[in-house]
Amino acid sequence: MLMCRDLATIASDYLDGELGATDRLSVKVHLMMCRNCRSFIGNLRNSAALIRAHSSQTPDPDYLRRLDENIAKALAGKDRDDPGE
Amino acid sequence: MHIRETREPDAGLVARLKAGDPDAYREAVRRYTPGMLAVARYYTDHSSAEDIVQDCWAKVVTAIQGFEGRSGLSTWLHRIVANRAKNTLRHRQRELTTDFSEALDPDLASRFKPNGRWAVPPRMTTSESAEALLENGALSDCLDKHLSRLPEAQRSALMLYEAHQRHSDEVCNILDVSASNLRVLLHRARQKIFLMVEHFQESGEC
Ligand SMILES: [Zn+2]
Numbered sequence: 013m014l015m016c017r018d019l020a021t022i023a024s025d026y027l028d029g030e031l032g033a034t035d036r037l038s039v040k041v042h043l044m045m046c047r048n049c050r051s052f053i054g055n056l057r058n059s060a061a062l063i064r065a066h067s068s069q070t071p072d073p074d075y076l077r078r079l080d081e082n083i084a085k086a087l088a089g090k091d092r093d094d095p096g097e
Numbered sequence: 098m099h100i101r102e103t104r105e106p107d108a109g110l111v112a113r114l115k116a117g118d119p120d121a122y123r124e125a126v127r128r129y130t131p132g133m134l135a136v137a138r139y140y141t142d143h144s145s146a147e148d149i150v151q152d153c154w155a156k157v158v159t160a161i162q163g164f165e166g167r168s169g170l171s172t173w174l175h176r177i178v179a180n181r182a183k184n185t186l187r188h189r190q191r192e193l194t195t196d197f198s199e200a201l202d203p204d205l206a207s208r209f210k211p212n213g214r215w216a217v218p219p220r221m222t223t224s225e226s227a228e229a230l231l232e233n234g235a236l237s238d239c240l241d242k243h244l245s246r247l248p249e250a251q252r253s254a255l256m257l258y259e260a261h262q263r264h265s266d267e268v269c270n271i272l273d274v275s276a277s278n279l280r281v282l283l284h285r286a287r288q289k290i291f292l293m294v295e296h297f298q299e300s301g302e303c
Contacts, residue, residue, distance in 0.1 A: 015213025021200045024284035030265075048218035052291075055219055059290040061227035064259040066240050071130055075147060079130065079154050083122045086158040090117065 014038040019049050023056050107170045114161045126154065129171050132257065133178045139253030139272050140182035149185065153177050172267055175257075179271045200281050202288040221295050230294070239303035243293045247286060254279055255286045 019042055025031050026039045043050050070076075113121035130150060137146035156177065164173055199206075208217040231237050244252060254272055257263045258279070269276050297303060 015209075016215045017201070017206075017209040017213040020205060020209070021284075024287055025280060028283075030280065048215045051219040051221065055221050055294070056287055056291050058225075058227060058230075059287045059294060060259060062230060062240065062294065063244070063255055063286065063290055065227040065231055066237065066244070070127075071134060076126060076130065079126050079151055080119075080123055082151055082155055083126070083158060084119060086155040087117050087119065087122070090158055 014042045016042075016046060016049050016052075019043075019046075020052060023053055024060075026053070027057055027060065108166070111161070111164060111166065111170060114157075115164075117158070122154075122158075125170075129174050130154075132171055132263070133174055135253055135256035136175045136178045136271055137182050138256070140179075141185075145185075146182075149182050150178060153181055156181075171263075172271075175263075175267070175271050200284055202285055202292065204292055205288050219291075219295065221298055235301075235303070236294070236297055239293060239297055240290065242303060243289060247289065251282050251286050254282050258283060 019026075019039060022031065022035065022039070026036065031039065043053065110121055110125060114125060133150045133153065134146055137149045140146075141149070153174070157174070160177070164170070168176075208215065210216045231240075244255075247255070254268055254274060257268045257272070258265065265276060265279055268274070269279050272279075274282065293303075
């Protein structure tokens with residue numbers, strides 16, 4: 013029988029669809045009966061979303077502009093068939 | 098559950114890159130640089146990571162001619178960054194500080210009774226969306242702080258998997274972590290953020 017502690021241990025695998033059919037069913041049955049674990053899994057899903065939203069920030073615009081300039085230089089060098097490359 | 102990209106719609110972009118179209122490069126730089134930085138960050142600090150990615154983009158200008166499209170463009174770019182980072186930092190020893198034997202964060206593990214039931218159940222009741230939560234500047238700062246405290250391996254795998262929606266097998270490949278270790282790493286990081294948000298909501302403090 014799956015206990016709350018077990019569920020907490022495999023919660024991310026459940027959220028990411030990485031569990032086998034049997035484990036998945038055990039988790040679902042447990043979640044139907046256990047309010048605390050429903051709360052945990054909901055909040056863990058939220059944590060994943062929070063990490064996702066937070067980490068997808070775009071890099072510094074100045075840095076991107078530097079990359080553009082650098083690439084433009086490399087492209088120009090390539091066109092001249094720079095033997096230094 | 099979110100959909101991970103399987104095939105990138107970048108065949109047209111690749112052709113334009115091969116033709117040396119500067120607009121194509123501007124577009125590619127904006128689309129792929131965040132993921133490339135995440136790969137480089139696995140190996141080094143922020144400013145060296147920026148240097149490595151910059152070098153790689155300059156190399157891509159010629160290397161793109163050899164790109165045959167057997168992998169996606171982002172996978173190919175990530176591999177270039179990983180190789181470059183590994184070569185630059187060959188002599189620097191990286192330590193993995195994650196204990197992969199334990200999938201439960203110790204702070205969470207202590208919240209269960211010996212019979213495996215919750216002793217201290219989750220105290221959060223709100224189900225605000227991540228975007229709504231992040232509008233709270235203090236919480237966003239707190240998240241920053243906690244993510245930056247994670248061991249680099251955890252943070253980088255997290256960023257690649259969560260933010261850049263990479264497949265697990267690609268993350269494992271590029272970062273040289275086993276599939277099961279990646280699972281532990283992701284789970285540990287999410288638990289840390291869970292505990293952080295719970296504490297923040299209760300106390301208003303980071
Ligand atoms: Zn339970």
